[in-house]
Amino acid sequence: MSEVKTPPDSARPDPAPASSGAAGRPARRRPPRSPERRRQIRRNTLVGWSFILPNFVGFAVFTLVPVTAAFALAFMEWNSFSSPQWVGLANFQRMIGDENFRVALFNTLFYAGGHIPLTLVAALALAIVLNRKIRGVKFFRTAAFFPYITSLVAVAVVWNMLFNPTLGPVNQFLEFLGVTNPPGWTASTDWAMPAVIITSVWRDMGYYMVLYLAGLQTIPEEYYEAARVDGANAWQRFWHVTLPGLRPVTFFVVVMLTIQSFKILDLIVVMTDGGPGRSTLVLAQLIYREGIREGRFGYSSAIALVLFFIVLTVTVVQFRINERGKNR
């Protein structure tokens, strides 16, 4: 980029044919290409490529090619055995009429709509509580982070048992509190998704708490002191000092949470497998089902493409909002 600093005019006065003696002046924009110089450029290029090649080959073979292939497959019909047939937009037309797709899209939005805000609030609350100098704070921080490093299958199985409609501790507790008709959780179409959301919030909040803790420690103590001197109460200090100070962290957390929420698959597969009925069927699971199980890789890729654009749009909007907020 440094060449840009050289005023472009400096190269202009030189008449075109007279450039052979210019070898000693590196600042020239279009130096004459002697064979030597050309060799050097080629060597530099080769060295550059050899640095990135090992990584790039791996990326190309395992990510770039499959992703590009998936994009192309969205416009084809392919059962993984015969050669792909070009079908144009047929897969997308089919998607519009496909009730499974609508159900999965709704469920994915439902999940994201619950998981993102709840995890955000829970993580922030935990971080604020555990940012104080209280006795045993390290223990509590570790405890809060623990769910995140626990095996997902174990988490799903244990929460499933907790949510057991008749014998589960959750409902027994609710009954103890006087709830006469507690929800059926994973055995009910209305409550299965909330049950999954609760489990995922519990699992993820520790990780985002750590991010928030780091963010909290970057807010200078002087700001709080100044606010106190000005007579701000705790709520005002939180609203006018802490939250603006956490802005970059919050932005990062929201973007990560969004991407994570839209591609939810693992927890749901282990916990409810999309059931009961289709009440927890999500897009990622539908992609898996249509592609791997039914062998409709074209249709499956088309759904994947739609999911990709949803996530892309949401993320771009978030970036825009963030930019606007910064300029204010």
Next chain:
Amino acid sequence: MQGRLGQGLVSAAALALVLAACGGDNGDSASSDGGDVTLSVSVWNIEGTPEFRALFDAFEEAHPNITIKPVDILADDYDDKITAMLAGGDDTDVLTMKNVIGYSRYANRGQLMDITDMADSIDTSNLAGLDAYDIDGQYYALPYRQDFWLLYYNKGLFDEAGLDYPDHLTWDEYADLAAELTQGEGGDKVYGTYHHTWRSVIQAISAAQTGGDQLSGDYSFFADQYDMAVGLQESGATLDFGTATSQQTGYQSMFETEATAMLPMGTWYIAALLAAAESGDTDVDWGLAPMPQVPGSDDVVSFGSPTAFAVNENAKNADAAKTFVEFAASAEGAKAIAAIGVVPALQSSEITDAYFALDGMPEDELSKTAFEPDSVVLEMPVSETASDIDTILNEEHQLIMVGDKSVEDGLKTMGERVENEVR
């Protein structure tokens, strides 16, 4: 452009396969002209499925120049994994067909070798379940094992309640019996019967006994069976569906810990039950009875599904693979697996006697009668749409069983969804 992309995809898939198959096949298998052959066979959970080992040992003894190399796959992921392997041109010689739906899928995609000549040349009159592998007169696999459903019961709990053993029941008698056998509360509760969460427990048996077609789109024939099952669940005579799914209750533990007096289940459970008794994990005193029937039926009708071996279209050792498939379907193969309590596809009185002579098998007449139902209907018909319909029937089954939909509404939605979504 299209062609080049196709090639690119194929090579990408092939590359993925090479990686996926790491550790799968590194044996040097010579060609089959008299030399030593290493035959690769895809199996699931080989440690927990002793029939494979029994069959392989017997085969290797009969064919000393062939060594079998199992390709072990996680049972739950078996069909997905095979699909992915075949998509990449995998050359595992013999492919075990875990279920008939998977079989029809592979066969229709041209991934299995046509072995109709073999099916014609051997004596298949006593080979149960062979019909399931008939695709327009062609055969791409031969069954070696044929499981069907019957009623397991706990003799001790029946004796305690002073009730007769469940001999040729109707479903109504079965439901009454289940209510009578239910006792206790909370963690110590003993249920009259246990219906596992699979849809077949209700749908396949009712299709078999009423002659209904699970691919038809009209599911009113399920109604009686659902009414019975939902009724039992509401009265508490069986563990409710919601609890069973959220606890991931196993039918084995329900029966082996004597938490249920009856259990409709497939014959594959016999081998596991024998093994559990031998290792001392359970001392339940059990017997077998025929599946309960719809009223007015003279015959004992049950449902079941065969398991088969097929030869991969890309097999490296096709001849040896065919030899193996034929062996598994023969009397020798049948004896090898009957010896460990697995029900072979080949049926003869000799093999049944050998089967009931096993240690720990019930010896009463009722159990032996239960072992010979008059007809066994295929669990799910073979069709290109079977897999999609299976998904729909399963989802709606869950909704009926958790009480989200009435039986009537559920059956109606099943029909509508099959009409609208399956093309």
